[in-house]
Amino acid sequence: MTRKPATYADLEALPSNQVGEIVAGELSASPRPATPHGSSAFVLGGELYNPFGRGKGGPGGWIFVSEPELHLGPDVLVPDIAGWRRERTPKLPNVVGIKMAPDWLCEVLSPSTARLDRVRKLPAYAREGVKHVWLVDPLQRTLEVFRLEGPHYLLLATHEEEAVVQAEPFEALALELRVLWEDVEE
Numbered sequence: 001m002t003r004k005p006a007t008y009a010d011l012e013a014l015p016s017n018q019v020g021e022i023v024a025g026e027l028s029a030s031p032r033p034a035t036p037h038g039s040s041a042f043v044l045g046g047e048l049y050n051p052f053g054r055g056k057g058g059p060g061g062w063i064f065v066s067e068p069e070l071h072l073g074p075d076v077l078v079p080d081i082a083g084w085r086r087e088r089t090p091k092l093p094n095v096v097g098i099k100m101a102p103d104w105l106c107e108v109l110s111p112s113t114a115r116l117d118r119v120r121k122l123p124a125y126a127r128e129g130v131k132h133v134w135l136v137d138p139l140q141r142t143l144e145v146f147r148l149e150g151p152h153y154l155l156l157a158t159h160e161e162e163a164v165v166q167a168e169p170f171e172a173l174a175l176e177l178r179v180l181w182e183d184v185e186e
Contacts, residue, residue, distance in 0.1 A: 011076060019067075022076040023120045030113050033080075036138035036184040041066070041080040041108045043180050044136065048083070051173050058172050061086050062104075071097035072128040077121055079105040080136075101125075104132040104169055111139070122146075126153055132169045138181045143167070 005025035014020040018029045033041070045066055051058020063084045070077045082102035084092065089100060105125065107117040117135065125133055126148055133153060135144040142160045145167040146153040159165045162178040 005074075008076065019078055020076075021078050021116075021121075022074070023116065023124060025074060028116055028120075030110075030116075033108070033110060036181065037080075037108045037110045039184050040136055040138040040180045041106070043183075044106060044108075045081050047173070047175055047179065048081075048170060052083070052170060063089060063092055065092065065098075068102075069097045070101070071099045072101055072124060075124045077124060079121075080108045081106040101128040101130050103130070104134070105130055106134040106136060109135055109137040109139075122153060126151055134167070136180060138184060141177070141181055143177055143180075 003026075006022045006027035008022075010027045011020040011022065014029050017032055019032065021028045045064060048062070049064060050056040052060060052062040053064050054060060063086060065082050067078055067080060068082050070079070070082065076097065079102075082105040084100070085103045088103065092098060107113075107121065109117055114137070122133065129148065131148050133146040135146070136142070137144075140160075142158055143165060144158050145156045147156055147168055148154075156168060159167070159177060162176070165175045165177060166173065167175070
């Protein structure tokens with residue numbers, strides 16, 4: 001029996017405590033993120049916003065959105081944070097589903113979403129030309145930095161624990177990884 005591809009109506013029918021995505025025609029529903037996930041995403045967004053979004057203490061030139069709904073090809077994806085270079089996208093459209101692939105995005109891994117993020121969503125992001133992807137794992141206390149090379153991602157580095165990182169595409173910032181998980185119990 002062939003399954004019918006998921007539709008946007010399937011996403012809209014999910015309960016409000018679920019985050020829904022359509023990846024390769026299949027509906028994926030996850031519970032709202034747990035505290036380590038939410039805290040790490042919020043802190044990372046804050047660390048990037050002033051120097052890159054506002055140009056305070058950094059070069060500026062970026063627009064960031066938390067949990068945007070991206071309509072990329074046949075997929076509806078919701079990364080934790082996405083960023084567009086202002087030179088390419090001076091302003092984002094006032095829509096629910098953004099159809100322009102970001103230049104950078106971050107997925108904060110949770111035990112319930114890590115496989116989806118790595119195995120299903122990364123190839124979709126590569127297909128749509130997202131140049132940089134960061135995977136943050138607050139439980140393992142790691143940051144993986146990827147750059148798109150041709151049709152696939154190249155893992156540039158894996159940083160852990162309390163490293164101070166200058167990672168593509170935000171090399172102008174010395175990011176102290178400990179701030180991403182310092183407010184969460186081990």
